[in-house]
Amino acid sequence: MDRTPAEASPSNILCASCGLCCNGVLFDWVPVADEEVAQIGRLGFDLAKEDGETRFSQPCPMFDGCRCTVYADRPARCRAYRCELLKKAEAGEVAFPDAMRLVAEAKALVDQVRPQTESNGQAGSLGKRWAILFKEWQSKPAAGRMDEAESRFLLQMTALNRFLDKHFRHENQRRVMEE
Ligand code: SF4
Numbered sequence: 001m002d003r004t005p006a007e008a009s010p011s012n013i014l015c016a017s018c019g020l021c022c023n024g025v026l027f028d029w030v031p032v033a034d035e036e037v038a039q040i041g042r043l044g045f046d047l048a049k050e051d052g053e054t055r056f057s058q059p060c061p062m063f064d065g066c067r068c069t070v071y072a073d074r075p076a077r078c079r080a081y082r083c084e085l086l087k088k089a090e091a092g093e094v095a096f097p098d099a100m101r102l103v104a105e106a107k108a109l110v111d112q113v114r115p116q117t118e119s120n121g122q123a124g125s126l127g128k129r130w131a132i133l134f135k136e137w138q139s140k141p142a143a144g145r146m147d148e149a150e151s152r153f154l155l156q157m158t159a160l161n162r163f164l165d166k167h168f169r170h171e172n173q174r175r176v177m178e179e
Pocket residue numbers: 001002014015016018019020021022026081082083084085086168
């Protein structure tokens with residue numbers, strides 16, 4: 001999220017209604033550049049080194065009620081980030097009211113899968129919780145045989161990720177492989 005709700009521009013209104021790039025729906029972590037690790041650490045982020053880069057996990061601990069609580073000091077990656085939908089809306093390729101509708105649709109799809117992803121008390125991004133659930137299913141005695149609720153959830157997760165891939169994620173960040 002790159003905007004402050006203090007300025008009532010169409011972009012700010014869109015982001016203030018969304019938050020999917022901060023709340024663990026679109027991403028599992030945010031990388032922090034080496035030169036800002038000390039400053040970001042002082043803000044209270046729990047930083048970890050993984051795959052050669054410093055990161056903090058999503059949902060972002062500084063995200064509160066669709067607002068970035070460290071907006072003035074947020075990491076460079078957050079300042080620079082714009083999802084594909086925001087870019088298209090700012091370029092006039094998608095009308096802002098349509099972008100708002102797509103955000104609402106994405107949030108409705110997230111709400112569909114929320115009970116299942118939160119059912120085993122796991123924390124972390126949606127992607128991480130989903131991976132843990134999937135592992136649990138695979139280790140069940142009747143491996144490979146999902147019950148009806150699990151099958152429905154699998155379809156809902158796929159639909160959600162397709163939607164996020166199509167409207168929000170850059171092509172390098174997509175989660176669902178197209179046949
Ligand atoms: S996902 Fe896009 S529209 Fe939503 S808050 Fe982030 S930049 Fe804004």
